[in-house]
Amino acid sequence: MKIPFRKSSLYFQFLVLLLVLTGCSKDNVAPKAGIMADKYQAEPGEIITFTSTSSNLRDYAWELDNGVKSDEKVVKTSFDTPGNHVVKLKVTDRSGKTNETSINVYVGRFYLTTVGLTAMNFRNPDGNTWDADGSGPDLSFGLNTPGTTNYGWLVGDNITQKDIPKRLISGSPILLINNNYTFTIYETPEQGKTGTSRTIKSWQFNPVKEAQKTKYSNNNGIIVLPGQYPGIYFEYTVQ
Structure with a gap:
């Protein structure tokens, strides 16, 4: 079917006008800085x-x-x-x-300020309780630095679900070096009894690099160590 010349001419005029208007609208849009x-x-x-x-x-x-x-x-x-x-x-x-x-x-320099326990599996991989008498595991948390200084905190004796979340204040902030650290949570012997501490879980990573992955624009933040059980986090500050 042929389009009459007049209608065809109007059609192409409309297309040209549309293209001009479109071009003008783009020219009127300011750039977006990011x-x-x-x-x-x-x-x-x-x-x-x-x-x-x-x-x-x-x-x-x-x-x-x-x-x-x-x-x-x-x-x-x-x-x-x-x-x-x-x-x-x-x-x-x-x-x-x-x-x-x-x-x-x-x-600034990165400092560890707080350690916290948010979740705990009260049975070991064999399905048994971590503590022999079933009273709840006696937990300690350790931080092994790349140098010679090691830090340890007692999470608590006979820890049960009602004790979680458990916040540990580390005392004086600990300077974090831009290097790998080993974080370990232990089940320790009952008070007054002898025995060997057992590792429940151990992590190794660079906390400074982990902190820098997060888009914080202030001088503090929280890092969650990987894994559902046990759930460990620490708070840091940049000074």
Whole structure:
């Protein structure tokens, strides 16, 4: 079926107008500035990578409060002073429109402040109670540092479900080194009795790296050790 010339002409005029309007609407949209960091908490002097998440841009203008400025899409830098630091980005698209955004990162040393027990399996892999008399296991929690210092806390004697969650205050904050640690929860002999401590579960990982995976922009946070039983978490602060 042939379209009459007049109707065909009007049809193509409509298409041209639609394309023009569509192009204009795109030109009227300002760019959207965005920043992604590979870590939001870092130690002094540690390299942080900032990447613009915007696309189809003409210019990038970074301004960091450590004095660094850049016109690249990706910026790598570090901060020497502990505390909160501001990272600003202004972007310009090909039509000259601009948009700005900023994020915060926190810099300092990582310290362990609190350990907590949130869940416990009261039977061993053989299906028997951890303690011989069934009164509830006597639990201790240990932290083995990469150096020579080891820390241990008594979770409690004859622990039952009603004692959980159990919060342990470690006392003075413990400096966390950017390295692997071994975390172990033990079933210890009854008070006044001899015997051998048994390992209920042991974990090994780097708590500083785990903390940096989380998008915190302040100076504290919580890390949950992997595994359902026992459930262990610790709180940390960055100072």
